[in-house]
Amino acid sequence: METKLSSFYGGKTVLVTGHTGFKGSWLSVWLDRLGAKVVGFALEPPSVPSNFEAAKLAKKIQHITGDVCDAGAVERCVKSVRPNVVFHLAAQSLVRLSYEQPTSTFDVNVMGTVNVLDAACRCDSVASVVSITSDKCYRNQNWIWGYRESDELGGYDPYSASKACAEMVIRCFSDARFQKVAGSNRVVPIGSARAGNVIGGGDWARNRIIPDIVRAIEKKEDIVIRSPNATRPWQHVLEPLSGYLWLGAKLAEEPAKYIGGWNFGPRDEDIWTVRDVVEELLGKWNAPHTKLRIEEDSSGAESQLLRLDCTKAHEHLGWKAVWTVEEALTAIAEWYRRYYEDPREDMYPLLVRQIEQFTRQAQAQGLTWALSPKGER
Amino acid sequence: MTPRQPSVDFDWSAKNVLVTGATGMLGVSTIALLRERKATISATSRSGVSMPDATKTMACDVTSASSIARLIEQTRADVVLHLAAQSQDTDAEPRSTFEVNVNGTLNVLEAVRSSGVPAVIIVASTYAVTSHWPALAGSESEPRAIRPYAASKMCAEVIARCYRDSFGLRLGIVRLTNLFGPGDVNLRRLVPGTICAVLRGEAPVIRSDPDTLLNFLYVDEGAAALLRFAEQVAGNPSHAVTVSVRNAESLALREMVGSILAQMDRLDLLPKMPAPASAAKDRAEDSAESGENTWSLRPALALREGLQRTIDWYRHHHGH
Numbered sequence: 001m002e003t004k005l006s007s008f009y010g011g012k013t014v015l016v017t018g019h020t021g022f023k024g025s026w027l028s029v030w031l032d033r034l035g036a037k038v039v040g041f042a043l044e045p046p047s048v049p050s051n052f053e054a055a056k057l058a059k060k061i062q063h064i065t066g067d068v069c070d071a072g073a074v075e076r077c078v079k080s081v082r083p084n085v086v087f088h089l090a091a092q093s094l095v096r097l098s099y100e101q102p103t104s105t106f107d108v109n110v111m112g113t114v115n116v117l118d119a120a121c122r123c124d125s126v127a128s129v130v131s132i133t134s135d136k137c138y139r140n141q142n143w144i145w146g147y148r149e150s151d152e153l154g155g156y157d158p159y160s161a162s163k164a165c166a167e168m169v170i171r172c173f174s175d176a177r178f179q180k181v182a183g184s185n186r187v188v189p190i191g192s193a194r195a196g197n198v199i200g201g202g203d204w205a206r207n208r209i210i211p212d213i214v215r216a217i218e219k220k221e222d223i224v225i226r227s228p229n230a231t232r233p234w235q236h237v238l239e240p241l242s243g244y245l246w247l248g249a250k251l252a253e254e255p256a257k258y259i260g261g262w263n264f265g266p267r268d269e270d271i272w273t274v275r276d277v278v279e280e281l282l283g284k285w286n287a288p289h290t291k292l293r294i295e296e297d298s299s300g301a302e303s304q305l306l307r308l309d310c311t312k313a314h315e316h317l318g319w320k321a322v323w324t325v326e327e328a329l330t331a332i333a334e335w336y337r338r339y340y341e342d343p344r345e346d347m348y349p350l351l352v353r354q355i356e357q358f359t360r361q362a363q364a365q366g367l368t369w370a371l372s373p374k375g376e377r
Numbered sequence: 378m379t380p381r382q383p384s385v386d387f388d389w390s391a392k393n394v395l396v397t398g399a400t401g402m403l404g405v406s407t408i409a410l411l412r413e414r415k416a417t418i419s420a421t422s423r424s425g426v427s428m429p430d431a432t433k434t435m436a437c438d439v440t441s442a443s444s445i446a447r448l449i450e451q452t453r454a455d456v457v458l459h460l461a462a463q464s465q466d467t468d469a470e471p472r473s474t475f476e477v478n479v480n481g482t483l484n485v486l487e488a489v490r491s492s493g494v495p496a497v498i499i500v501a502s503t504y505a506v507t508s509h510w511p512a513l514a515g516s517e518s519e520p521r522a523i524r525p526y527a528a529s530k531m532c533a534e535v536i537a538r539c540y541r542d543s544f545g546l547r548l549g550i551v552r553l554t555n556l557f558g559p560g561d562v563n564l565r566r567l568v569p570g571t572i573c574a575v576l577r578g579e580a581p582v583i584r585s586d587p588d589t590l591l592n593f594l595y596v597d598e599g600a601a602a603l604l605r606f607a608e609q610v611a612g613n614p615s616h617a618v619t620v621s622v623r624n625a626e627s628l629a630l631r632e633m634v635g636s637i638l639a640q641m642d643r644l645d646l647l648p649k650m651p652a653p654a655s656a657a658k659d660r661a662e663d664s665a666e667s668g669e670n671t672w673s674l675r676p677a678l679a680l681r682e683g684l685q686r687t688i689d690w691y692r693h694h695h696g697h
Contacts, residue, residue, distance in 0.1 A: 071472060099543060103442065103487050106536060107480065114475045154535060161539035165479070165532040172528035178468060 001359055007373035008249040010035035013125075015083035017068055017116055018042045018090030019061070022203045023132075025051040026237050027087060028061055029351045030245065039081045041066050041074070042090055051202025054339060054347040068112030071119075078119040078126075085248045088116045088131040095136075096207055098159035109162035110169060117173040121188045128189050128251035130244050135196040135265060135308050136160035137167045146309030149194075149261040167192055167261065174259055189255035191247045193240065194308065195264045199328060200237035201335020201354070202347070209274060213281055213290075214336050220289035223282075226297040228275035233266035233307075235321065236328035238358045240264040243319045246369040250317060257316070265308030267321050280326065284333035318368035322361050331357075387608040390415035395454035397421050397445070397485060398461030399434050402561045403500070403553075406600040407458060408432060414604075419452040423461070429560070439481030446488040456611055457497040458603065459485045464526065465563050471525040478529035479536070486540045486548075496611035498603065499537045501552045501619075502530045534619075541618060549610035551603050554623040558596030558683065559690030567591070567630060571637045572688055575646060576695045581638070583650035587631035594624045595683030598676045617670040625673040628680075640684055 014031050018024040019040025031038045038061040045052045057063065062081075066073045068090045078086075091109050092098065098105040113131060120126050138147040139154030153168065155161035172178060174190035199210050209225075209232075216223040243264035251258045278292050313319040323331070331354050338350055362370035394411055398404045399420035405428060411418050412432075420428060425436025437444050439461045449457065463477035482499060489497045523531075534550055541548040557568035564570050571581040602622040609616045628636075634648050676683070 102540070102543070103483055106483050110479055110532060111475065114472055118472055155539060156542045158539055158543055161535050164535050168523065168528045168531050168535075169475070172471070172523045172525055175523065178471075178524065 001356060001363075002372050003359060003363070003370050004373055005245055005249065005369050006034045008252070009085075009245070011037075012084040013037045013039065013081060015078065015081055015086045016040050017086075017088045017112075019057070019063070020045040020050065020052040021089060021091075021093070022046075022051055022200070022205065023198065023237055023241065024087075024089045025055060025057055025202065026200060026351065027089065027241050027244065028057055029055055029348065030238075030241060030355050032061055033352055033355060034245075036085075038062070039077075039083065040064060041068070041077050043067060047204040047206075049204055049339075049343065051347075051351075054202055054343075055351055056346045056348055060348065068115055069107050071115040074115045075119045075122075078116075078123050082123060082125040083120075084125055084127050085252065086116065086120045086126060086129045087244060087248065088113065088129065090116070091132070092159070092162075093134075094205065094207070095157055095159040098157055098162065102158040105158050106162045106165070109159075110165040113166045113169045114173075117169065117190065120190075121173060121179055124186065126188050128248050128255070129191070130248045130251070131166070131170050131190060131192050132244065133166050133170070133192050133194050134160070134163040135194050135263070135306055137163040137194060138306065139164070140306055146265070146307040147263070148309045149263055149312055187255065189251040189259050191251050191258055192261045193244050193247060193264055194261060195240035195243075196233060196235065196266065196306075196308070198235050198237040198240060199332060201332050201339070201351070203237075209277065210281070210332060213278055217282075217285060217287040217290045217336075218340055222291050222293045223278060224293045224295055225274055225278060226295055228273065228278075228294045228296065230274050231271050232274065232277075233270050234272055234277060234325045234328060235266035235270055236323050236331065236358075238355065239266070239321045239323065242322070242358075242362065242367075242369055243313055243317065246317055246319060249369075262313050262317070263308040263310045264313055264319065265310050268307075270321065270325050272325055277325070277329065280329050281333055284330055285337060320365075320367065322358055322365060322367065327361075387612050389604075392455040392611075393417045393419065393453055394456045394458065395419040395421065395449060395452050396458045396460060397437065397439055397481075398459075399432075400424075400426060400428055401460060401462075401464075402558055402596050403556060403600060403603075404460050405429060405560055406558065406596045407460065407603060410597070410600050410604055419448065419454065421448060421461075439484055440476050442484040442487065445484045446491065449485075449488040449492050449494060454492075454494050455496070456607055457485065457489055457494050458607065459497065459499050462500070462530070465565070466524045466526045468525065474525040475529045475532070478526070479532045482533040483536055486537060486546065489548075490540065490544050490546060496547045496549075496607065498549050498551060498607045498610060499533065500603065501534050501537075501550050502527070538618065547610060547614075547616075548618070549606050549616060550619040551606050552619060552621040553599050553603070554592040554594050554621075556594055556596045556599045558687050567633060568593070568637070568684075568687060569691065571634050571648075572641070572691045573695070575638065575641050575643050576691060578646075580646045581634055581648045583630050583634060583648050585630065585651070586654045587634075587648070587650045588629050588653045590627040590629055591633065592623045592627045593633060593680070594622070594674065595676060595678055595680070595687075597678065597683070598624075598674055602672060602674065619670060621671040623671065623673055625675050636680065636684060637688070640681065641688060 014036045019028045020042040092105040139152045153164040155164045170192045176187040400422040420434040421437035422434040574581040
């Protein structure tokens, strides 16, 4: 399917850090289908199983095992790959783990970003860099309204604080004057992308509700939830990825207009209760051995939801969410059902089919990135 | 508030105090004050060289987590004063600035947490914070450049706050204004740059608008404020998290240079400087106060006296 994305990424060399992770592996598959030469740089997959293994990605893209904390390894990788676009996703992305391992969380998320941006800015093949942080990079002011790109940064827990720091690193490196002083002949445009937790097939992270449901169904156990009425945003992984990809293309085309921070958050109507999501997914999966069991625990105070205001991405990138929560859950149920029918099966074709379905719907909704390259917009 | 007075109910003589970055300008001054107060001092520096007063320092590179953890454990520190920082912008090598200022602070905080040190003070920079927080926030219109030094110091503050919030460290952050005094080796700064130019018999250079107001504080005043805040953090459970320490009065760059020239008796050396931006410019501060806890000091030591000590130091070391 010809789109503005495929006409930009076709034939380009794209470096993805963290390509073994949940988001990174989906992004790598998408880029591969867009015709890019994808090179991944990351540690081994974070979980067993993983989306990376399930899609047999090691055989489909160039796969480099490396640690973003190792400045020398990052530099050697960038120098030899000479990418046109860099997506920096490698991160320690779990809030709970960040309390147990604060130093490695800061090391990966802050110094890792320093290392990747430093290497990218020194490489003259690079036309744009998209560095992924988090919706948690904003200082939580307990506002009821959405946070904008211009709001203050900060973080309470180590994960959030590390992402606020990563934003400061990005701001430092993306400044044209700094890059000139640092010895660059040209300025590499850097964008930072902020999204929240996402859902999708192929996620097996701990303490996340969808993987918890999947594990319960697989073991034919009940799924126990403690705060059924807690609400969360449920955004499919392809939603922010469409934003990252389009941002990477626009940064390369019109740097001055697109440098800076971008929110790619869920819509208000994507906020469902945990109970509704569990019931919907159980229904779609048709899993007779697993029932929802509620053991309400009112002691654990839910932290207030931090919402993103995505007006900037709507206005300047023409980005918006494509799938409803129901459509996202349908895709997720299909993914895991297929996987557990035969875990040895290559999931790559299904990922591709879901990406194409997503793209067709985006096209039907008139989203710029999904239009044909000759489209009017 | 009179932060100069040592508080009566805090007994430094009963404390083990570990100071990182002891051989820097602020470190030397802080160690001298701690010695006056009879604290048991563990001075550390990256190289482990002796201090000007022959105090031995222990070699400790803050970028090595195990090195700082071992020292804090061994010395059984009651108070850690984290002064070590890379304070010059190294645009060509930004990594080292982040390495020292971000990872260094992180390593100190982690060691403090795991050894259960009762109190820790992190030295931040008023310049980095007040001139950049607003810029960071207002990223939409004409964002200001954030140099690696400022970015790294802001990261250090965010990490320090996080360790306090997440792990309950008793921690204070001191944002110090522009310090001057003996032993500042960064000659790009106005005071040492001017003094050294005069010692060479050259006209000093003012790079920015000479009417720009800058806040200067003699290093001993900064060190005294630092200890005073450490007393609050260690002694008072409801202490403030941050304090900004500044001189109650700021000076135009040209006034500061003029004072140095007068005191060195070289008013004949006319400073090279750009024309003032606007004749009718009001004396608005560049670095707006950050609303939070601010100590505006009326220094005990007159500017003249502080400058004289600084000039004497450079005279003595000039050419060495």
